[in-house]
Amino acid sequence: MKITIIAGARPNFIKIAPIINAIKKKQNEGFIISFRLVHTGQHYDKNLSETFFEELNIPQPDINLEVKSGTQAEQTGAIMVAFEKELIQNPSDLVLVVGDVNSTMACAIVAKKCNTKVAHVEAGIRSGDLTMPEEINRMVTDSITDYFFTTSTSASENLLKFGAKSSNIHFVGNVMIDTLYQNLDRISAPxxxxxxxxxxxxxxxxxxxxxxxxxxxxxxxxxxxxxxxxxxxxxxxxxxxxxxxxxxxxxxxxxxxxxxxxxQGYLNFMFLIKNSxxxxxxxxxxxxxxxxxxxxxxxxxxxxxxxxxxxxxxxxxxxxxxxxxxxxxxxxxxxGGKKSGIPELWDGKASERIISILLDKK
Known part of the structure; x- marks a missing residue:
């Protein structure tokens, strides 16, 4: 199975790190699975991009589309044009997108028009606020997604209301929390x-x-x-x-x-949050x-x-x-603060669930 993984902005980098780790784990177990990492260049400031690759041990991207900034339309259009060329030159079985940035929506659209299946990690979340560019990105991406991976039961319910097939919806937990658990012993003061x-x-x-x-x-x-x-x-x-x-x-x-x-880089920022x-x-x-x-x-x-x-x-x-x-x-x-807990399946194993499900579906 060949997977193209898309990353474009800071939150994406945090989410793809454990997914790549889960793929490597399956490779070591003898499964036939590979990935090609595409960085769209949506975030190009070193502290918003390169630092996260270094700190989270993400391999260098196979290609950086170097789209950079612009209006919503300019950036989305530029990503689509560049990614279409990339996907035609390097076909895959599946394009995996995460989150809700412009890169998420743009690459999902290109993949579907190239007859490539799309997996959306963090699918189904909704704010109900169409003034947020991210809400539009979520809705468009989910309208053409093949495999939905959700962080909560409420996100899964949103997808069912939206008309998605229940067999394509998988409540797996939160990959962002996978990254947090995998790096808590590495966080450090700035x-x-x-x-x-x-x-x-x-x-x-x-x-x-x-x-x-x-x-x-x-x-x-x-x-x-x-x-x-x-x-x-x-x-x-x-x-x-x-x-x-x-x-x-x-x-x-x-x-x-x-x-x-x-x-701040990821390790310094998590240290600051944890001790605040x-x-x-x-x-x-x-x-x-x-x-x-x-x-x-x-x-x-x-x-x-x-x-x-x-x-x-x-x-x-x-x-x-x-x-x-x-x-x-x-x-x-x-x-004082309110009583709180940790949501279901936010246990650091969401990425492993995602890759296991995709391997079952190939």
Whole structure:
């Protein structure tokens, strides 16, 4: 069985690492299975791309399509044109896509038009918010997918409502958590740990990158100043996304408590999250990692495609206004974090289940 694996952006790299490990394990057991790794180049900043390959022991891609940035349409179109040439030159039995970035949708479309089967890892998750580019990517990808691998029973139910055949839906768990478990004993403090006198639970992690939170400079500054004043006794470590940094431009970034740092590699970032007092974010993936590590998480969105992180895990959806964040965060300071657990099958073995299922179907 020949599998083409697609990776384009930071979350993809984290998800493909354990899948590749699972393939290698099957190869060692004598199974006839191989993979070709295609990096679309959607994320090309070293800290958002190359570092993850190095840290997670992902082999160098067989090809980098070097698409880079552009509008949604420009990037999606460029990926499709480049990947079509790649797939024609290097046919495979299956194209495996992960997550919900532009690379996911673009490569799934190309594969189906080349009469190649598609497997979607992290299929079926839905926010219900069509203003999110990722939601459109999910819906389009799932509309043409052959094999659906889901992280939760609610994602599987979404696919059934969507019209997918139950025989093609496989609840396997969360590959992102596979990566976390496989690397927990390797995480390490970043270089600035001592510089800012960071210690366990004496700081908060902040990440922001979604358009609703960062696209308008004045509202972003209002949010940052509010968060800066909301927490008086802890540093706030903000690994600033290139997109967010570009919006702030030459703005004076002098804050009392917020410390701006560069985007972090996986091992340093997981160390920061694991040892933090709490996390304020607009990322869905981070709410999964905080859930497993038992760290309180406050998600600045009006919805989530990962409801299990809130119903079972440590996540709380707080909306996009600072005022609501402040109200809920203050309640947390007064009452402590909520009781939480780890969702079903988030046990570090999702990738092994995926490869075993694909081998059974060949």
């Amino acid at each position: 270089d600035f740990w001592n510089e800012y006198d960071l210690k366990e639970k004496n700081y908060i992690i902040l990440t922001l990158h979604r358009p609703a939170n960062v696209d308008e400079e004045n509202s972003l500054l209002h949010l940052l100043r509010g968060i800066d004043n909301m927490v008086v006794d802890k540093k706030i470590i903000f690994p600033i996304h290139p997109r967010t940094k570009a919006i702030l431009k030459e703005t004076d970034l002098a804050f009392k408590n917020i410390v701006f740092v560069s985007p 007092f709490a996390v304020i974010t607009d990322s869905g993936g981070i709410s999964e990692e905080t859930t497993v590590m038992g760290v309180p998480c406050f998600t600045m969105r009006d919805n989530t495609e990962r409801p299990e992180t809130e119903t079972i895990g440590t996540n709380t959806i707080v909306g996009t206004s600072f005022e609501n964040l402040k109200k809920i965060f203050n309640l947390f300071l007064e009452n």
